[in-house]
Amino acid sequence: MTPIIETxxxxxxxxxxxxxxxxDLTVGPGEIYGLVGPxxxxxxxxxxxLATLLAPTAGEARVCGIDVTADPVEVRRRIGYxxxxxxxxxxxxxxxxLDFFARCYSVPAARRAGMIGELLEIVGLAEKRxxxxxxxxxxxxxxxxxxxxxxxxxxxxxxxxxxxGLDPRARVEMREILRELRGMGKxxxxxxxxxxxxxxxCTSVGIIDRGRLLRSGQIAEIERSLRxxxxxxxxxxxxxxxxxxxxxxxxxxxxxxxVSSEAxxxxxxxxxxxxxxxxxxxLQGMIAAGHTVSSFSQATSDLEEIxxxxxxxxxxxxx
Amino acid sequence: MTATTxxxxxxSGLREFGSSVSTIMSKELRSRFRGRRAFVxxxxxxxxxxxxxxxxxISAVPAASQPGLVGPDGMSIGAANASAIVGQAIFAMLSIFxxxxxxxxxxxxxxxxxxxxxxxxxxxxxxxxxLRPGAIxxxxxxxxxxxxxxxxxxxxxxxxxxxxxxxxxxxxxxxAQIVLFAAAIGFGVIGLFxxxxxxxxxxxxxxxxxxxxxxTVGTFFVWRLWTAGLAGTITEPFGPASRAPEQLLYLNxxxxxxxxxxxxxxxxxxxxxxxxxxxxxxxxxxxxxVCFDNSGGGIAPSKPVITDCPPNARCxxxxxxxxxxxxxLETGHFLPRFALTFAGLSLLLTLASMRLxxxxxxxxxxxxxxxxxxxxxxx
Numbered sequence: 001m002t003p004i005i006e007t008x009x010x011x012x013x014x015x016x017x018x019x020x021x022x023x024d025l026t027v028g029p030g031e032i033y034g035l036v037g038p039x040x041x042x043x044x045x046x047x048x049x050l051a052t053l054l055a056p057t058a059g060e061a062r063v064c065g066i067d068v069t070a071d072p073v074e075v076r077r078r079i080g081y082x083x084x085x086x087x088x089x090x091x092x093x094x095x096x097x098l099d100f101f102a103r104c105y106s107v108p109a110a111r112r113a114g115m116i117g118e119l120l121e122i123v124g125l126a127e128k129r130x131x132x133x134x135x136x137x138x139x140x141x142x143x144x145x146x147x148x149x150x151x152x153x154x155x156x157x158x159x160x161x162x163x164x165g166l167d168p169r170a171r172v173e174m175r176e177i178l179r180e181l182r183g184m185g186k187x188x189x190x191x192x193x194x195x196x197x198x199x200x201x202c203t204s205v206g207i208i209d210r211g212r213l214l215r216s217g218q219i220a221e222i223e224r225s226l227r228x229x230x231x232x233x234x235x236x237x238x239x240x241x242x243x244x245x246x247x248x249x250x251x252x253x254x255x256x257x258x259v260s261s262e263a264x265x266x267x268x269x270x271x272x273x274x275x276x277x278x279x280x281x282x283l284q285g286m287i288a289a290g291h292t293v294s295s296f297s298q299a300t301s302d303l304e305e306i307x308x309x310x311x312x313x314x315x316x317x318x319x
Numbered sequence: 320m321t322a323t324t325x326x327x328x329x330x331s332g333l334r335e336f337g338s339s340v341s342t343i344m345s346k347e348l349r350s351r352f353r354g355r356r357a358f359v360x361x362x363x364x365x366x367x368x369x370x371x372x373x374x375x376x377i378s379a380v381p382a383a384s385q386p387g388l389v390g391p392d393g394m395s396i397g398a399a400n401a402s403a404i405v406g407q408a409i410f411a412m413l414s415i416f417x418x419x420x421x422x423x424x425x426x427x428x429x430x431x432x433x434x435x436x437x438x439x440x441x442x443x444x445x446x447x448x449x450l451r452p453g454a455i456x457x458x459x460x461x462x463x464x465x466x467x468x469x470x471x472x473x474x475x476x477x478x479x480x481x482x483x484x485x486x487x488x489x490x491x492x493x494x495a496q497i498v499l500f501a502a503a504i505g506f507g508v509i510g511l512f513x514x515x516x517x518x519x520x521x522x523x524x525x526x527x528x529x530x531x532x533x534x535t536v537g538t539f540f541v542w543r544l545w546t547a548g549l550a551g552t553i554t555e556p557f558g559p560a561s562r563a564p565e566q567l568l569y570l571n572x573x574x575x576x577x578x579x580x581x582x583x584x585x586x587x588x589x590x591x592x593x594x595x596x597x598x599x600x601x602x603x604x605x606x607x608x609v610c611f612d613n614s615g616g617g618i619a620p621s622k623p624v625i626t627d628c629p630p631n632a633r634c635x636x637x638x639x640x641x642x643x644x645x646x647x648l649e650t651g652h653f654l655p656r657f658a659l660t661f662a663g664l665s666l667l668l669t670l671a672s673m674r675l676x677x678x679x680x681x682x683x684x685x686x687x688x689x690x691x692x693x694x695x696x697x698x
Contacts, residue, residue, distance in 0.1 A: 051447050055681050072681050073449050081447045087439035091350035103342040104448035106335070148444065 002065045003028050004156050004187040005050060009059035012045050012211075019045040021211035022059065027189060027204070029155075032182050034198030034219075035191040037208035043191040044084055046208070047160050050189070051081040064155060077105070080149025084160035084191075088141055090134040094125060097133050097144065098151060105152035119147040123177055139170030146177060157181065157188045163197060175201060231257075232272045232279065234286075235295035240266030243291045250282060265294065272298075339450045343458025348465060357466065364420075364470055368477045371416050372409050379408035400585055406484025411580045411590065413478050414495045418502060418576050421467060422535055425503045426527040428463035429510030433676060434520040442676075452676040456669060460511050467503045471496065487583045494579045494654055502572035505661035506531050512668040515675040538571045543596075568597065568653065570664075575657035582651070598652075 005027035012020040020042045027033045035043045048054040049061050052072035061068045063075045089097060098116045107115065120126045123143035128136065136144060142162065149157055162178070163171045178201055181188060192198045198205065199219055206216040236243045240261055247253045247270060254271035261267070272279060276298075283296050351357065383404035433456075436442040445455060475496065481487045510527040517523040545563035568574045574597065581590035 051443075052681060053443055053446060053678050055679060069681060073451075076447055076449045079447070081443075083440070083443050085440055086444060087441045089346070089350065089441060091353060092346070096346075096349060100342065100346045101444075101448065103345075104339075104445070104450050106338070106449070145444075 001029060003062075004031075004064055005033070005062070005189060006065075007046070007050075007059065007061040010046065010049065010056050010061055011058040012042075012049060012054065013057040018211050020049070020056075023208070023211070023213045025206060025213060025216070027187060029187055030185055031204055032178075032188045032190065032202045034195075034202035034205040035189065035208055036193065036195050036198060036205055037191075038193055041193075041208045042211040043193075043208055044160055045211075047081075047158050047189065047191060048083075051079060051083075051158050052076055053081075077152065078154055079156045079158055080152070080154040081158045082145050082149050082160060082162060084164060086145060088133045088136075088144065090132070092133055093129075094120070094131055094133060094136070094144060095129045098147060101148045102151040107152060115151065119150055122150070122180060123147045124173065139166050139173065142166060142170070142174065143177065146174075150181075155187060157186050157190075159188060159190045161191055161193075163192070171197075230272050230276075230279070230298050232268075232270050233295070233297050234268045234270065234293060236266045236268065237264060237292040237294050238290070240268070243286070244268065246286065246289055246291065250285075252278065252282070336451060336454055339454030340458040340461065342450070343455055344462045344465075347459065347462035351462065351466065361470060361473060365473060365477065368413065368416070368474050371412050372477055372480055375409040375412035376405055379405045383408075402484045403486035403585055406481045406486030407583050407585060408486075409484065410478070410481045410487035410491065410495075410583060411588075413474075413481070414498075414576055414580055417471070417474055417478075417495075417499055418572060421471070421499055421503045422506055422531050422572075424470070425464065425467050425506035426510035426513075426524070426531055428466060429460065429507045430514050430524040430527045431520045432459040432463055432511050433514040433672070434517060434523045435514075437518060438520060446676070446678065453673045456511065456515070456673045456676060460507060460669065463511070464503060464507045467507065468500070471499050471503065486585065491579060491583050494651070495576065497658060498572055498575045498579065498654065501658045501661045505572070505665050508665040508668045508672075512672045512675075515672040534570050535573045538567050539574065542567045565597070569656045569660040572657060572661070575653045578651070578653045 003026045005025060007023055007025045010020055010023040010025070011018070023042070023046060025033075025046070035046065037043055045054065049056050050063060050068060052068050052075050055069055064078050066074050066078070068075050089100075092100065095116050098119060099112055102112045102115065117126070117129075120129055123146055125136075125140060125143060125147070128140065133141070133144065142165075146159070146162065149159070159178075163174045166174060175197075178188065178190070182201070190198060190202070195205070202219055204217060205219050207214045234243070234247075240259065243266065244256055244259070247256065247268070252272055252274045254273065256268055256270050258269040259266065272282070279296075279298065283293065287293055380401075383401040433442070436445060446452075475492075478492050478495070481492065482489065509530050510523075513523040513527040513530070514520070517526060542563045542565075545567075549563065577590045577593050581588070581594040584591045587595070
């Protein structure tokens with residue numbers, strides 16, 4: 001079966017600077033693929049190439065088997081694209097906004113009215129049908145923009161940071177909508193700089209940094225490989241040096257990355273190679289050895305932090 | 320491909336293009352004409368136009384009603400001409416004012432067409448739709464011009480007042496409207512091109528208005544200075560032999576309009592003097608087929624003054640001595656040349672704007688390849 005997205009050695013160079021440095025990406029039909037990486041990693045550039053807004057410097061990108069540079073118009077008919085940063089036409093009403101885009105995709109007039117109602121229902125803006133776009137909140141605009149990507153019932157949705165800048169409640173709403181779209185059988189490429197945000201939604205994830213796809217695959221595999229080098233943050237009230245010495249004897253613990261002490265408390269950051277259960281046994285051992293641990297946490301929620309360590313390690317091994 | 324499918328495909332392509340243009344237009348017009356603003360502006364405009372016509376009437380009446388008045392060329396203007404003088408004055412004022420208005424308004428509606436979409440980050444959403452970039456540009460242009468065109472058309476009845484007085488004929492009014500339409504399209508396209516070329520609306524506006532100013536005023540001054548340079552003296556620059564290329568003036572809608580107005584002048588007025596300079600008739604001023612010596616004596620008339628011709632009537636001109644007349648002094652010389660030049664300029668800039676809207680490197684094709692030929696190439 002033809003993959004929905006396929007890129008081979010995709011390279012994009014801006015004024016000599018490499019934004020995308022050879023990405024091979026394959027996304028099959030029905031997959032929800034999360035592109036995760038820090039800001040400036042090349043997520044947006046990759047998505048803009050797939051959305052026919054940028055031409056790649058080298059390599060090729062295909063959507064539904066169609067080369068994005070050879071026939072951008074045919075690609076556009078098959079995708080719905082939501083940029084990370086976009087505006088809306090303030091002076092239109094919500095239904096007019098969707099009607100405009102539906103006409104852009106040559107949706108016949110007879111189908112437009114009913115479809116607009118359905119779409120507004122999906123994104124939860126049904127009662128805002130006659131409101132001016134101007135009057136919508138940021139979260140509502142985001143959902144309206146998402147609705148506009150659906151007017152022509154595309155095979156592929158390319159959503160660049162759909163939850164960025166939203167408050168927690170709006171984030172949850174956005175996630176619910178994406179889940180519903182997954183149920184409708186759409187293939188979705190979604191980007192985020194927070195792994196946990198896409199982890200529960202996506203079927204596959206690609207970790208991208210400095211223009212390279214570092215890891216790509218099923219969400220479970222990625223999570224396992226990331227967890228394997230979790231970053232532990234340990235606050236010790238007793239002698240910090242003794243604690244560091246004790247940790248050094250554990251083969252699963254890497255070199256201490258950061259030490260900071262204030263008001264008699266020492267905070268240590270150490271990489272730990274092992275599943276969550278082993279972290280608990282290590283904590284038990286540490287306390288048994290007489291160290292006063294006031295806080296013991298895994299800094300996994302912030303992807304960027306872990307992630308920079310991971311990519312840093314990758315670079316060291318490469319060097 | 321058989322011979323019959325080609326035109327049909329071309330026809331369906333044309334229909335698709337038309338529906339794309341109308342999609343853009345309906346959206347643009349919806350936001351432009353929403354609320355009362357457009358109607359208030361139109362009403363104000365017509366009010367001002369009527370006031371100007373009235374002002375021209377007031378100022379022309381005293382001069383026109385003096386019996387036995389003698390024009391600057393020594394020809395007497397009788398009271399019989401009073402009505403025509405008033406009509407001509409109104410026509411002159413309205414035409415020049417409307418042209419100035421078009422020069423101000425047409426770019427104003429288009430300089431934001433593309434750059435505002437870029438600034439408000441709505442252009443990406445538009446480009447990722449299958450709309451042809453050509454349709455986007457043309458739709459934007461037509462909807463921006465719609466209001467200017469509406470203003471011009473709504474002003475026609477006011478211009479038609481002139482017909483009550485005489486002094487300008489129906490064809491003069493038609494000619495003036497042609498200049499207005501051509502200028503509106505040309506200036507609108509210039510604004511659109513600047514909008515597509517320059518990232519920021521503010522800069523695009525500055526560049527567009529500078530260009531419009533250069534075309535309406537600059538070209539004439541460049542032409543004058545050039546001509547003065549050729550003649551070697553600034554005091555008497557307008558000899559018939561040495562003049563700058565008049566093609567420069569084809570870019571100037573004001574010259575085309577001045578010519579139309581000059582051709583309606585009963586005696587030589589301001590417009591007539593400007594045209595005399597441009598036509599290189601030196602001290603000669605021509606009005607229709609009749610030329611007068613306007614230099615205050617000294618130079619012999621190139622066309623003898625016809626004394627037995629009743630005022631404001633068209634009389635056959637005697638043969639013209641070629642030594643004084645390097646070119647035929649036809650009326651309506653600049654109108655078709657200007658209109659053609661502006662049409663060509665508009666077409667070129669529209670095509671260039673289309674090219675600028677397409678993301679770089681994603682091939683600009685006027686006609687799309689047939690979908691099936693591309694879709695089948697996937698692995």
